[in-house]
Amino acid sequence: MSFTLSPPLPPSPSEGKEQSPDQPIDESQPMTATCACGQAAITVNALPTMHGVCHCTNCKRRTGSAFGISAYFDKTAITTFTGQTQVYAFHHAAQNHDQERHFCPHCGTTLFWYVSALPEKIGIAGGCFADEALPEPTYAVTDGKREAWVRLPRNWQVFPN
Ligand SMILES: [Zn+2]
Numbered sequence: 785m786s787f788t789l790s791p792p793l794p795p796s797p798s799e800g801k802e803q804s805p806d807q808p809i810d811e812s813q814p815m816t817a818t819c820a821c822g823q824a825a826i827t828v829n830a831l832p833t834m835h836g837v838c839h840c841t842n843c844k845r846r847t848g849s850a851f852g853i854s855a856y857f858d859k860t861a862i863t864t865f866t867g868q869t870q871v872y873a874f875h876h877a878a879q880n881h882d883q884e885r886h887f888c889p890h891c892g893t894t895l896f897w898y899v900s901a902l903p904e905k906i907g908i909a910g911g912c913f914a915d916e917a918l919p920e921p922t923y924a925v926t927d928g929k930r931e932a933w934v935r936l937p938r939n940w941q942v943f944p945n
């Protein structure tokens with residue numbers, strides 16, 4: 785996420801985003817994000833208030849993939865956390881915020897994180913919701929670093945930084 789370069793924060797999914805009538809989303813349905821080995825898991829009982837992908841170099845290296853999926857929830861949506869994580873805390877110079885990244889000490893999966901720019905939120909790695917009903921992201925940031933072969937859905941908001 786690029787907060788200091790301040791693209792307008794994307795609207796929350798509940799603001800004007802229509803949902804498919806044949807796939808009603810139950811706001812209260814809990815969803816669990818789990819690390820690759822299953823040792824650590826975090827459950828939320830609401831939809832993300834911000835949900836996008838980031839093409840920055842840091843996200844590529846963190847995930848080993850072409851982009852990171854960041855699902856931000858209000859901290860109040862967290863219902864349970866099981867297992868344990870270790871913390872990698874650093875100052876993200878390019879985005880000018882402090883980040884506390886929680887990863888599984890057994891398998892290394894980054895499961896969730898906190899950023900100083902969003903004190904009320906928890907960021908959860910979208911891919912860790914595999915097999916859960918996490919909706920489609922709505923935006924992409926750091927588009928300037930997007931791999932040339934990645935094509936984005938046309939209805940997403942795209943921010944260059
Ligand atoms: Zn693990």
Ligand SMILES: [Zn+2]
Binds near residue numbers: 785838840926
């Ligand atoms: Zn990133």
